[in-house]
Amino acid sequence: MNFHLFRAGKAKNYHYRFQIAGARVQRSTRESSKAKANVVAQRAYDEALTLTNGGKVVPTLAAMAQEWLEVNGPISSAAHQRSVETTARLHFYDLGDLPLNQITTSHVELARNQHLLDHKPASANHWLRVLKLIANWAVKREIIRSIPWQVRMLKVQKRPRSILPIAAVAEWFAAVDQVTRVDPSVATAIRLMFGLGLRESEAAGARWEWLDWQRATYTPGVTKGREAEPVPVPAWLVEQLVPHRQVEGLIAGKRGGAQQHPPGFARKAMKSANLACKIKGITPHRLRGTFATMLSEQGVPIQTIQAVMRHKSPMTTMAYLEKNRETAAQAQNDIAEKIGFGRGEKVASATSQTRMDTHVDDYHQSSVDGNSGADSTPNDPTPGE
Secondary structure: OOOEEEEOOOOOOEEEEEEEOOEEEEEEOOOOOHHHHHHHHHHHHHHHHHHHOOOOOOOEHHHHHHHHHHHHHHHOOHHHHHHHHHHHHHOOOOOOOOEHHHOOHHHHHHHHHHHHOOOOHHHHHHHHHHHHHHHHHHHHOOOOOOOOOOOOOOOOOOOOOOOOOHHHHHHHHHHHHHHOOOOHHHHHHHHHHHHHOOOHHHHHOOEHHHEEOOOOEEOOOOOOOOOOOOEEOOHHHHHHHHHHOOOOOEOOOHHHHOEOOOOOOOHHHHHHHHHHHOOOOOOHHHHHHHHHHHHHHOOOOHHHHHHHHOOOOHHHHHHHOOOOHHHHHHHHHHHHHHHOOOOOHHHHHHHHHHHHHHHHHHHHHHHHHOOOOOOOOOOOOOOOO
């Protein structure tokens, strides 16, 4: 119910009150029966709602989400589609039955508080993004004029994310090979993620015909953002792939390349390798982050990393890069060498000694002249003089 039914004073007839698009409406139903008054009020509310929407009935949040899935589901990634479907099915709470233009800031905040009872703040932020996705889609379709609520994202404590240390790469891949002896295609896919920065789904769908052996580049034919940007293939990866070279087909497919691996296929092998090498948190996503971070540490410009990783915004690329203070310290030392501060202690000490001698000479000269320094102002008299 989106209206309030009440009696004014000692009046026998019921009145209704509701608010739509910032306008408050209050009328008499001219009915003394609550059931009949409820019908009148509901009809008045529906008519006002339709009039506000230009003659169109505003769908509920649940109906809009279902329509989004029907239209955008086939052209969205499986993860994106699953995210919207799960949120609509389990986490709309009391918002699902409300028309989109009647969902207020208070409604969303209360629903988010309910979500936070069983979920972390990061999950609540993702929940809010799904709501905004559906509402923005309704705006683009001119169903509503604008999103009727204003709710900010929660501040989430950032934590350092794992990257695969360079010193542990050989041992880690040896552990991966050990775990994937039955199906070596999994190890091949993991090497594609590490060497080319591919997503797990992109590594599973990687094909031989997208490899340019002459130029040593790989152009993903199916990507999240529909880009087709060639990626340089490192020499070590070429050596790994040459013995298995085919004209076409999946590079890392199951059963000799005949079948594509399902989502999450590499996680078990990577988890086992993490345990064997005592490394925590290396997942397909963090392997991609390792790829970006290593390129950055080797001096590759952010614009180039953005292109190789097929990001539309450099800000997305920046989110993948982890800070390496050892690299920063080494860079500082290299800069010091170039400007002459790192050639040995003699330079620094000689410079310091020269400056110190200059200050001492200035001080003695000022004492002879009767001044304590460069300032010629007389000293303050001693108290009592």
